[in-house]
Amino acid sequence: MDFDRLVHEAWPAYEQRAHDGWVLRWAGGVTKRANSVLATSPPADLDGAIRAAEAFYGERGQRCVFSVGVGAPAGLGEELERRGYELVDPTLVMAGTPKGELARGVRVEERPWPGWLETWWAVDGRYGSGLEEAGRICAGVPAWYAAYEEDGVPLAVGRAVPQGDTLGIYCMATLPEARRRGLARTVLRALVARAGEGFGSAYLVVTAGNAGAQALYRSEGFEIAGRYHYRVR
Structure with a gap:
């Protein structure tokens, strides 16, 4: 199941710009989910794509944020870390019936x-x-x-x-x-x-540190099916 796509579509940024296979999302700065780069394919120019994303959010007065899920290009997390991006909000995707x-x-x-x-x-x-x-x-x-x-x-x-x-x-x-x-x-x-x-199924997202919510969801038939986190400049 493509959770990156499902979450993107269910929590839609009202401004979106495509760049080199990525989606730059903006919604007034409210929630990282709607104000982050959805990077699910390797760009032709990684450095240029990151710079374009930084310019996009800089124009809006916001730090650049990347959503890094299972579909993120190989090496993206390491490159962002090298550039000083902090890993925040590790999140679980739980699915079930x-x-x-x-x-x-x-x-x-x-x-x-x-x-x-x-x-x-x-x-x-x-x-x-x-x-x-x-x-x-x-x-x-x-x-x-x-x-x-x-x-x-x-x-x-x-x-x-x-x-x-x-x-x-x-x-x-x-x-x-x-x-x-x-x-x-x-x-x-x-x-x-x-x-x-x-x-046929349902899914939800919950922060990795919220053990109480995870216990509730497990008791209702959900199990961990994926993970993602953010990288914040």
């Missing part, structure tokens, strides 16, 4: 609503004023948005992107005061239930 179950209290919509965005951003909003850009990224492809709500307030949220016979799970987040209640599991199963039987 989870079961679905729609429970009371879960709301599922085809677009993110303000409360959904606010809850996700309260947990994952590491970029200050980037909520508008984050919403634009989310709405860039068809997806389902689920939230477990109490008194109209989303306590846990998630996003599912149908990609052929594969379902991508993103934006899983639970407010700190609502954790250890099984709400993330409830949201995950609601997203799978909404997708129905039209897919």
Whole structure:
């Protein structure tokens, strides 16, 4: 399964530029995933391609970032390290065939609503004023948005992107005061239930250091299927 492509398509940068087989992605600086170089083929001119990427992000006031996955050209990581790029955010791709179950209290919509965005951003909003850009990224492809709500307030949220016979799970987040209640599991199963039987597998990404989330996902049928990390100038 081409996880590099799936993640790229499920979390789309709203500005993309092709260069020598690479994709330079920009989305207001919100998330490395949408603001990094997707390098999945060897360029004709490696030095020239890296310089072009650095110029692209420099024009936007951002440090150059590369997403380095299993499809990255051989030697790219070593060359970036030689140039002083730091390895950050090692990430696991987990895949499986989870079961679905729609429970009371879960709301599922085809677009993110303000409360959904606010809850996700309260947990994952590491970029200050980037909520508008984050919403634009989310709405860039068809997806389902689920939230477990109490008194109209989303306590846990998630996003599912149908990609052929594969379902991508993103934006899983639970407010700190609502954790250890099984709400993330409830949201995950609601997203799978909404997708129905039209897919053969699902995948998600989780940081390598988040052991708690990994344990949850394993209990729902996911196992490690790939890895990637970033190189930041």
